[in-house]
Amino acid sequence: xxxxxxxxxxxxxxxxxxxxxxxxxxxxxxxxxxxxxxxxxxxxxxxxxxxxxxxxxxxxxxxxxxxxxxxxxxxxxxxxxxxxxxxxxxxxxxxxxxxxxxxxxxxxxxxxxxxxxxxxxxx
Amino acid sequence: xxxxxxxxxxxxxxxxxxxxxxxxxxxxxxxxxxxxxxxxxxxxxxxxxxxxxxxxxxxxxxxxxxxxxxxxxxxxxxxxxxxxxxxxxxxxxxxxxxxxxxxxxxx
Numbered sequence: 001x002x003x004x005x006x007x008x009x010x011x012x013x014x015x016x017x018x019x020x021x022x023x024x025x026x027x028x029x030x031x032x033x034x035x036x037x038x039x040x041x042x043x044x045x046x047x048x049x050x051x052x053x054x055x056x057x058x059x060x061x062x063x064x065x066x067x068x069x070x071x072x073x074x075x076x077x078x079x080x081x082x083x084x085x086x087x088x089x090x091x092x093x094x095x096x097x098x099x100x101x102x103x104x105x106x107x108x109x110x111x112x113x114x115x116x117x118x119x120x121x122x123x
Numbered sequence: 124x125x126x127x128x129x130x131x132x133x134x135x136x137x138x139x140x141x142x143x144x145x146x147x148x149x150x151x152x153x154x155x156x157x158x159x160x161x162x163x164x165x166x167x168x169x170x171x172x173x174x175x176x177x178x179x180x181x182x183x184x185x186x187x188x189x190x191x192x193x194x195x196x197x198x199x200x201x202x203x204x205x206x207x208x209x210x211x212x213x214x215x216x217x218x219x220x221x222x223x224x225x226x227x228x229x230x
Contacts, residue, residue, distance in 0.1 A: 037167075045159075045167065045210055047219040061218045095166055108214035109157045111178060113166035 002026040002112045004096050009117030016086050016121070022079040022096030022114055030074035033057075033099040033106040036081050038092035039116075048094070049081065053103045063089075086121045093118050125149055125213050129222035135230040140201045144225045146194045146211035155215035158187055158196045161224075162207045171196060172214075201227070 008020040036048040049070040097110035126149035154174035159167040171187035211222040
């Protein structure tokens, strides 16, 4: 069974930093692109960042460029999101999600999701 | 950025009804479109990808289609477990934007 388990969310002050983790199991992690998607309270879904299986391609939405860093450790089946200079508008549930297809074909369709971890940015 | 516009924003329907949700992209995205279902407090679930391909283990009452510039998600006979919010998402180019969501509510 495919599973993703996010952790690391918490209450942080504006300007602070946080690192989210997503531990994956049930599939060959090092052959799939992985993505972070967030959802502000009561709002819709927003794509944040994607990293390909080999980390050769990394993409970010404009609002987090220069502040967030996505990375992965394929030896630990773990995806990370390091977040710096946090703002109130970064408050959201952050989901990690697996790409539909394995290596050689990043589709940017997300077929399995974690349960999410809540990041609250507030003083 | 490609803007995805869903309509309606909400729909009230009864069990057994046929429901259609529409999504329009601000520019051409070929068939690079997915539909997700999200229930309160839960992660989204992939229903349809490549505009019309049914994801594994998704009931066949869900279908995706294209009509001109509009993408559609149709639920042929609404079931109690289908009351949820539905999102479209374009996979054509970064940033991979979602529609604003359509809430399917019980009439």
